[in-house]
Amino acid sequence: MTATAVSPEHPLSRIADPELHVSGDPHALWRWMREFSPVHRHEAGELPAFWSLTKYEDIRSVYRDPGDFSSARGVLLRPARLGDDPGGGLTLALSDPPRHKELRSLMADWFSTRAVRMLEDSIRTAARTAVARALDEGGCDFVHLAGRFSHSVICGIIGIPERDHEDVYRWCEEAFSAHTSLAAHPQLMEYFMELLYDRMAEPADDLVSALVNGTVHGELLSEHEALLNCENIIGATENGRLALIGGMLAFLQHPDQWHRLRRDRALLPDAVEEIVRWTSSATHSMRTATRPRVIRGERIEAGDRVVLWLPSANRDEDIFEDPYRFDIARRPNRHIALASGEHFCIGSTLARAEMRALFTALLDSTGVIEQAGPVTRVRSNAVNGPAALPVRLTPRTTPGDGGFS
Numbered sequence: 216m217t218a219t220a221v222s223p224e225h226p227l228s229r230i231a232d233p234e235l236h237v238s239g240d241p242h243a244l245w246r247w248m249r250e251f252s253p254v255h256r257h258e259a260g261e262l263p264a265f266w267s268l269t270k271y272e273d274i275r276s277v278y279r280d281p282g283d284f285s286s287a288r289g290v291l292l293r294p295a296r297l298g299d300d301p302g303g304g305l306t307l308a309l310s311d312p313p314r315h316k317e318l319r320s321l322m323a324d325w326f327s328t329r330a331v332r333m334l335e336d337s338i339r340t341a342a343r344t345a346v347a348r349a350l351d352e353g354g355c356d357f358v359h360l361a362g363r364f365s366h367s368v369i370c371g372i373i374g375i376p377e378r379d380h381e382d383v384y385r386w387c388e389e390a391f392s393a394h395t396s397l398a399a400h401p402q403l404m405e406y407f408m409e410l411l412y413d414r415m416a417e418p419a420d421d422l423v424s425a426l427v428n429g430t431v432h433g434e435l436l437s438e439h440e441a442l443l444n445c446e447n448i449i450g451a452t453e454n455g456r457l458a459l460i461g462g463m464l465a466f467l468q469h470p471d472q473w474h475r476l477r478r479d480r481a482l483l484p485d486a487v488e489e490i491v492r493w494t495s496s497a498t499h500s501m502r503t504a505t506r507p508r509v510i511r512g513e514r515i516e517a518g519d520r521v522v523l524w525l526p527s528a529n530r531d532e533d534i535f536e537d538p539y540r541f542d543i544a545r546r547p548n549r550h551i552a553l554a555s556g557e558h559f560c561i562g563s564t565l566a567r568a569e570m571r572a573l574f575t576a577l578l579d580s581t582g583v584i585e586q587a588g589p590v591t592r593v594r595s596n597a598v599n600g601p602a603a604l605p606v607r608l609t610p611r612t613t614p615g616d617g618g619f620s
C-alpha cells in the first residue's frame with residue numbers, strides 16, 4: 216500500500232487541527248489512516264510538513280530508534296514560523312543519547328519504584344483529602360480535583376513548599392489554558408529561578424537540588440538548563456492529570472465497569488492500565504529523522520518530521536482485541552501510551568500510583584457519582600482529555616451502595 220501526499224485542504228490534514236480534537240472525531244480519521252494510509256505525508260501549511268504514523272508497530276519502532284529519530288529538535292508539532300523548539304538538546308524530553316542518559320540518571324531516583332513506594336502513604340492521604348473536600352461541597356469540577364491532587368504530589372517531589380502550591384497551580388493553569396508553554400509564564404519562571412538559587416545556596420532533599428547540583432559530562436547544568444528541566448517535569452504532569460480526569464469520564468460513560476471494579480478491587484491495576492490505554496492523554500510525540508528511512512514503502516528523508524499518534528496506536532486492531540471497548544480487565548494490554556524505549560515516561564510509576572490512590576479514595580468514600588454539567592475537551596493536538604467535568608458526589612452510606620447514575 217502506498218500513501219499519497221495531500222494538500223493542507225484535504226480533510227486528513229485536519230488530524231493536527233486542535234479544533235478537531237475539541238469538537239470532532241479524531242478516532243474516525245486515525246482509523247481511516249491506519250487502514251488506508253498508515254504512513255502519511257502532510258504538506259507544509261501553518262505547520263511544517265510532517266509524516267503521520269498511526270500503526271502501533273511503526274510507532275513503537277520509531278520510539279525505539281533514537282539514533283535515526285531524534286528528539287533534539289522538538290517532540291511536539293509547532294507552527295512553522297516558530298522554528299525548532301528552543302529547549303532542544305537541553306531538557307530530558309528534548310535530548311538524544313548519550314546526553315539523554317546522563318540527564319535521565321540525574322532525575323531517575325526521584326521517580327523510581329522505590330521512591331514512589333515511599334511516597335505512597337502521602338499520595339493516598341492527598342487523594343482522600345481531595346475527595347473528602349469534594350464530598351463536603353457536594354461536587355466539584357473533577358478537572359480541579361485531579362489537578363490539585365496531582366499538582367501537590369509533583370510539587371512535593373520538586374521541592375516546592377506547601378505554602379506556594381496554590382500560586383504555582385494557578386500559574387500552571389493559566390499557561391495550560393492559554394496553550395502556551397510554562398516557560399512563557401513570567402511569574403512561574405521567576406518563581407522557579409528563585410527556588411533554584413535557594414537550593415544552590417542550601418541544597419535540600421528534592422529534585423531541584425538534584426538538578427542544580429548534578430552534573431552531565433562532568434559539568435553542572437546551567438541555570439537555564441535547570442530551569443527548563445523543572446518546567447519540563449511540571450509540564451509533563453499534565454498528561455497524568457488528564458489521564459485521571461479521562462478515567463473518571465470513562466467510568467461515567469461505562470458505569471458497568473465502575474460497578475465491576477467496586478465488586479472486585481483486585482482489578483484495580485488492570486483498570487489503571489486500561490485507563491492509560493483508553494485515555495492515551497499524550498496525543499502525539501514528534502521525532503526528526505537523522506537519515507533516510509523507508510517505512511511501509513514510504514521514503515522518509517533526513518530532516519523530515521515524523522509524528523506518532525498514540526491514541527491511534529492504542530486502538531490498533533492488529534494489536535488489541537475489540538480496541539474500542541473499555542474493559543478494565545483487558546489482558547494482554549501492551550499499550551504504548553507512556554511511549555517506549557529511551558524516552559519511556561519517567562513519571563509512569565508515579566502516574567499509576569496516583570490513579571490507584573484517587574480511584575480507591577472514590578470507591579471507599581463516595582456513594583453515587585453523577586455528571587453535573589456539560590463536558591468540554593482540551594483544545595490541543597498535543598494532549599487530550601476533558602477541560603471541564605462537573606460532577607455531583609454523594610457520600611457512601613452502606614458498604615453495598617455506590618455507583619453512577
Ligand code: HEM
Nearest residue numbers: 290307308451454455458497500553554558560561562566
Ligand atoms: C498517564 C499519564 C502519563 C502519560 C500518558 C505520559 C506520556 C508520556 C509520553 C508519551 C512520553 C514520551 C514523550 C516523547 O518522548 O516524545 C512521556 C515522557 C515523559 N513524561 Fe510522561 N506521561 C504521563 C505522566 C507523567 C507524569 C505524572 C510525569 C511527572 C513526572 C511525567 C513526566 C514525563 C517526563 C519528564 C518525560 C520525558 C522522559 C524522557 O524523555 O526521558 N509523565 N510521558
